[in-house]
Amino acid sequence: MSYDHNNIFAKILRNEIPCNKIYEDEFVLSFHDINPQKKIHALVIPKGNYIDLDDFSLNATSEEMVGLLKGINIVAKKLGISTEVGEGYRALANIGDHGGQEVPHFHFHLFGGEKVGKMVE
Template identity: 35%
Template sequence: MSLDGTYEDGNIFAKILRGEMPCAKVFEDGEVFAFMDVFPQSRGHTLVIPKHSKARNLLEEDPAVLAPLILGVQRVTRAVRSALNPDGIVVTQFNGAASGQTIYHLHFHIIPRWEGVAMGRHASGSMADPAELKVLAEQIAAKIA
């Protein structure tokens, strides 16, 4: 998909927000929803999405949605750091297929990194164990300030 297009209500993140698909929830408030990536690039890979948006990418989003969203990203990133003690953290966001975007609902990736541990490729690899994701989600959620 290109940078332009129509928001599809059937995307997996929209289904998660409507409760039609399960997830390992980390955090939720009135504007933001965070959950574990089921195809993690590293242990603790967390996704943060806006709850009330039909934006496919950052370029389409209303600034009024971006302000609480980026504050939510920062809040969850701090919790990931506190819970997992990584050596570094990648915060990334893709716009369009050529960039690597695979789900067309605006979202941010929070990916903990440890020295000497390779990071997996985006949107590839095997699905994580749901029980392990639940434990990680609980560990991170316990550190949300």
């Protein structure tokens, strides 16, 4: 599968579609989910054209990998949900059809601000 340059996150990265931005640096963009599933529901996406975690782990540079992980931590702190400043959160990446991935651009969901509940139902 090749990267779809017309997916919604690619359009957000190109500023063709607005987002409620939380954080941005050279490696990631984070914004609030338009259909939140918990009190706090944010997305953190790498700026590179990666379909999913498998694609990212095989093709991203070390700097992009570190940048994504640091970006997740920075966003969690900004939202007050990291264990350093809050009560914790869930970071979730859906991969592929069976994993429930809806947008073919690698991304993490950050859920927090309340107990998240069971991991899988």
